[in-house]
Amino acid sequence: MFAIDLQNIHKTYAGSTSPALNGVTLQIKENCIFGLLGPNGAGKSTTISLMSGLIQADLGEVLIFNKNIKQYLFDIKYQIGIVPQDYALFPTLTCYENLRYFGNLYGLRGPSLKQKIKDYLLLFGLEKNEDKMISSFSGGMKRRVNLIAGILHDPKLIILDEPTVGVDVQSRKMIIDFLKNYQREKKITILYTSHHLEEAQEFCDEVAIIDHGKILIEGQPKALIEQHKVKNLESLFINLTGYSVRE
Amino acid sequence: MLRIIATLHKELLILWRDKSGMALLFVMPLVLIILMALIQDAPFKDFQNIKFEITIVDQDKAALSKQLVKALQKSNKFIVEESNDIAQSRKEINAGKKKILLFIPKGANAQMEAHASVLVKQLLKQLGLSPDTASKVSLDKLHISIYFDPTSNKTFKNAIQNALNQFVAKTETEFILESMMQELGSSTAAKENPPFEDINFISIEEVPSNSDLTQLEKVANSVQHNVPAWTIFAMFFIVIPLGGALLKEREDGSLLRMKLMPGSYFQIQLGKVLFYVIVCVIQFYLMMLVGIFLMPYIGLSSLKMGSSPFALFVLVVCISLAATTYGIMIGSVFKTAQQSLTFGSISVVIFSAIGGIWVPIFILPPVMQKVAAFSPLNWGLSGVNDLFLRNQNLLFILPSILKLVVFSVLCMLISKWAENKNARG
Numbered sequence: 001m002f003a004i005d006l007q008n009i010h011k012t013y014a015g016s017t018s019p020a021l022n023g024v025t026l027q028i029k030e031n032c033i034f035g036l037l038g039p040n041g042a043g044k045s046t047t048i049s050l051m052s053g054l055i056q057a058d059l060g061e062v063l064i065f066n067k068n069i070k071q072y073l074f075d076i077k078y079q080i081g082i083v084p085q086d087y088a089l090f091p092t093l094t095c096y097e098n099l100r101y102f103g104n105l106y107g108l109r110g111p112s113l114k115q116k117i118k119d120y121l122l123l124f125g126l127e128k129n130e131d132k133m134i135s136s137f138s139g140g141m142k143r144r145v146n147l148i149a150g151i152l153h154d155p156k157l158i159i160l161d162e163p164t165v166g167v168d169v170q171s172r173k174m175i176i177d178f179l180k181n182y183q184r185e186k187k188i189t190i191l192y193t194s195h196h197l198e199e200a201q202e203f204c205d206e207v208a209i210i211d212h213g214k215i216l217i218e219g220q221p222k223a224l225i226e227q228h229k230v231k232n233l234e235s236l237f238i239n240l241t242g243y244s245v246r247e
Numbered sequence: 248m249l250r251i252i253a254t255l256h257k258e259l260l261i262l263w264r265d266k267s268g269m270a271l272l273f274v275m276p277l278v279l280i281i282l283m284a285l286i287q288d289a290p291f292k293d294f295q296n297i298k299f300e301i302t303i304v305d306q307d308k309a310a311l312s313k314q315l316v317k318a319l320q321k322s323n324k325f326i327v328e329e330s331n332d333i334a335q336s337r338k339e340i341n342a343g344k345k346k347i348l349l350f351i352p353k354g355a356n357a358q359m360e361a362h363a364s365v366l367v368k369q370l371l372k373q374l375g376l377s378p379d380t381a382s383k384v385s386l387d388k389l390h391i392s393i394y395f396d397p398t399s400n401k402t403f404k405n406a407i408q409n410a411l412n413q414f415v416a417k418t419e420t421e422f423i424l425e426s427m428m429q430e431l432g433s434s435t436a437a438k439e440n441p442p443f444e445d446i447n448f449i450s451i452e453e454v455p456s457n458s459d460l461t462q463l464e465k466v467a468n469s470v471q472h473n474v475p476a477w478t479i480f481a482m483f484f485i486v487i488p489l490g491g492a493l494l495k496e497r498e499d500g501s502l503l504r505m506k507l508m509p510g511s512y513f514q515i516q517l518g519k520v521l522f523y524v525i526v527c528v529i530q531f532y533l534m535m536l537v538g539i540f541l542m543p544y545i546g547l548s549s550l551k552m553g554s555s556p557f558a559l560f561v562l563v564v565c566i567s568l569a570a571t572t573y574g575i576m577i578g579s580v581f582k583t584a585q586q587s588l589t590f591g592s593i594s595v596v597i598f599s600a601i602g603g604i605w606v607p608i609f610i611l612p613p614v615m616q617k618v619a620a621f622s623p624l625n626w627g628l629s630g631v632n633d634l635f636l637r638n639q640n641l642l643f644i645l646p647s648i649l650k651l652v653v654f655s656v657l658c659m660l661i662s663k664w665a666e667n668k669n670a671r672g
């Protein structure tokens with residue numbers, strides 16, 4: 001069974017002449033880390049928005065764990081954890097208050113939620129900062145809290161939109177190491193987007209490169225590099241998407 | 248339910264830590280109601296309670312002017328100051344040092360007596376009580392001049408002129424009666440003891456339309472108008488923190504996260520609406536307490552709140568709901584905090600201006616009175632006035648409540664439409 005199954009997806013935003021997605025077909029297996037890579041405006045965010053039920057496709061079907069997202073959005077939302085690119089936290093609430101609120105929105109409460117938050121804060125080295133306002137946190141600390149907020153409800157599928165953008169090397173390593181271990185332990189699926197191609201090459205079991213609303217290539221990073229006889233994923237990316245700067 | 252309670256708690260923490268937001272919600276209305284009640288206290292007072300300073304330049308120094316001065320002093324409406332220098336007095340009027348100047352020219356008394364005498368003779372001739380000696384005589388009109396401070400408004404001038412005309416008419420009538428008695432050869436005793444003491448035997452007195460009002464001694468004074476009016480204005484100013492918070496949530500991505508979470512986003516929005524409705528209700532009752540207990544300490548009357556506490560509570564909840572949903576609509580429709588702040592504050596000021604918050608509706612011109620019907624602040628204030636001043640009940644204010652509820656539903660529908668539009672990109 002696929003965790004995500006996109007079938008011939010077309011999407012054009014109102015007022016736009018060119019499609020954001022133009023016949024995207026993509027299947028992501030369960031229990032793997034999948035990287036969706038592409039330049040700015042390639043269609044990554046639109047794909048994520050479709051998978052999370054935020055927008056609907058003009059044409060085509062989105063299946064999450066074999067369920068059509070249009071029909072089963074309510075159930076599917078409980079199985080997905082989304083970590084947006086923005087910090088998406090309340091700056092004047094403390095770290096603990098933010099996580100408790102998001103936990104409550106997932107339907108979690110009481111001592112079990114409290115313990116879960118404490119465990120995650122310990123795991124991410126934030127235990128001493130739980131009562132500090134988010135506004136006083138560094139970018140790396142916010143990223144870690146952002147990640148915890150997205151996985152509090154133990155989702156089967158985590159969608160990470162550039163989870164390491166704007167953080168220092170240490171925080172980035174901590175996040176990536178955590179995600180690798182977490183995926184292995186819980187046997188979940190991770191869909192990850194990033195501009196860090198080196199990170200993606202190391203982190204992902206499989207990747208797809210998307211541009212102009214179309215999937216250009218997909219497969220295991222190592223196999224793709226060998227197949228296209230390039231030095232690394234970044235070279236392959238440049239070969240496929242070109243050097244022109246995107247808007 | 249957990250999502251609603253969690254959102255209520257989250258909003259409470261955020262607002263509690265937002266000192267400027269708290270000041271806007273609780274200090275601003277406090278300052279507004281005190282200031283506006285003080286500023287508008289004098290214009291709201293009945294003319295009966297106000298004494299106008301009037302300067303009289305009497306060049307005649309005869310019975311007419313003396314009688315007029317006496318009548319003005321007796322009326323308790325005027326503080327009379329006499330002067331001999333018309334030029335100086337006019338200078339003072341032009342400089343704004345004096346407000347009203349009355350000029351009685353030389354010979355006014357003689358002219359009035361002559362006029363009364365001719366009038367009486369003609370009357371008696373027509374009644375056949377006098378020999379046919381009196382012929383038709385044309386007399387010049389007697390002109391008593393009045394000068395106003397050039398900054399005086401038309402309403403003030405009209406009110407003063409009407410009051411003075413009354414005194415002049417009364418004095419003129421007394422002259423005519425006296426002349427008639429002389430013509431009929433009344434005795435000195437009759438002159439000294441006229442058959443009637445007061446020639447004004449018809450008087451119009453206001454009778455309250457609702458007997459309960461008399462008991463409660465309610466009047467549309469400055470406190471009764473300004474306390475609820477500016478409180479409602481401040482309640483609608485919740486659009487600033489609320490609209491701003493929504494835009495902030497959209498900008499920092501937390502709105503997106505909340506929408507992506509399991510369950511309905513409506514529950515989260517409901518929690519937000521509930522919280523701000525509670526804040527507005529607290530805001531209203533706190534300001535009413537200020538009206539009741541603080542106003543008398545600054546020389547104003549205490550606020551009277553009618554006798555339908557339940558109807559008032561329902562109305563206040565509906566006003567709060569309208570204010571909150573309007574804030575949510577603004578936060579949803581506009582894309583930047585700048586746009587939402589500008590539109591939010593200006594629209595509330597416009598709604599308040601046309602809705603009778605600044606000045607009561609009955610003072611506005613007829614066109615503006617019709618326009619007022621489109622202001623949600625007016626619906627709220629009308630309902631409050633119905634309860635406070637007319638001592639009405641829930642049934643009576645139902646139209647106001649319905650308008651506020653329909654407005655709230657419309658705002659929520661527009662918000663939903665805007666959110667969907669934003670999500671579609």
